[in-house]
Every structure is written in structure tokens, then in C-alpha cells.
Amino acid sequence: DAKTTQPTSMDCAEGRAANLPCNHSTISGNEYVYWYRQIHSQGPQYIIHGLKNNETNEMASLIITEDRKSSTLILPHATLRDTAVYYCIVKGSGGTSYGKLTFGQGTILTVHP
């Protein structure tokens, strides 16, 4: 699976949009981009995933660049409860990579009042 690079930490004001970047320059054509988050003392929570098109759900939007080498997770109106570690993961679609999530260090997002 391709390696990802994320900033170590970011801050955001409550009510503003939080834009979390992720670099995955070695991603291959059949690999998906996934985002999970982990609130303190809880297990990780799935947020969203995409292949090449932009995706939106009730939690967030995922913007993937045309060359697929980077992506941005957008939380449109951040709240204090969005304070968490956000993981960007590139996951293969078959073989021994099936199902396996390889977590990096992630980005610590702190939402301030």
C-alpha cells in the first residue's frame, strides 16, 4: 500500500471549516483513499473513502486531486467534538492487502472555541 504524509497537528476555530491535507504521491490506480478519526480513548471511526471522484457524506467531504497524488478532508463546520487524530490511509483492493488498514501517525486536529 502507498505511504501517506500528513501534518502532525492543525488547529481550527469552532464553526469554521477544517481542511486536512494528505499526500500520497505513490498511490497506484486501484488504491482507495480512506479517512478515519480517533477521538481520545475511543476506537477509530470511519469517515469517508474515495477512488478518484470527490465524495461527500454527512460527516465530511473528500477532495482528491486529478493526479490522485494528494487529497483533502473537509469538515465543513468544525465543532469541539471533532477534536481527534485524523488518519489518511491508502488501501489496496485485493490480494494480501484486502481489508488491511495501515495507520500512520495521523494529524492531531484541535478545534478551539
Add this chain to the structure above:
Amino acid sequence: EAGVAQSPRYKIIEKRQSVAFWCNPISGHATLYWYQQILGQGPKLLIQFQNNGVVDDSQLPKDRFSAERLKGVDSTLKIQPAKLEDSAVYLCASSLSYYEQYFGPGTRLTVT
């Protein structure tokens, strides 16, 4: 819908003792995962089951760790004997499809 259940939530043992963790996945989820999360790091996959068969256990320290998933539902993860470096949170996850994994709250193990 009930989530992934894990027990115990906390466990403190001395090194060289044994310990077991239990996981009950979401009903109907065929795939079950155990992850180890050391403080300050992201979770690391230890073992993946598809029903009651092992799909991937390449990162499981097999000299001391074992896991089973009898009848393709509940699963137990055992460590025997424990070492200081096994202190971590042990997370269980399950999935119905290829895409989303649902995680339990984890078991925090402290080895003294």
C-alpha cells in the same frame, strides 16, 4: 445496531503472566480484525479473520500471541507470557464489506 463489544476495558498484569481479551463483532460481520495500538502511534494490524479462517497474521508475534475465532463469531486474543513492550490498547474491529471497518472501544493493557 449494537457496536463491537470488547472486554475487559482495562487490565493490569505483571510480566510473564498471561492475559486474554474478548471481542464480539457486529452481528453478521464476517471479517474480524485485531489491532495493537502503542501509545502515540497508530493502530497496527495483528491478525485478520474471514469467518473462522485466518486471512493475515503476518504481524502477530506467534511465539507469545495467539488468536482464535470459533464458529466465526466471537474472538479471543491471548498473550502468554506478557512482556513490558506489550503494554498497549488492543482494538477489535469488524466489517461487512471491503470498505468500512467498525472498531470497538479497545482494551488497555498495562504490563508491569
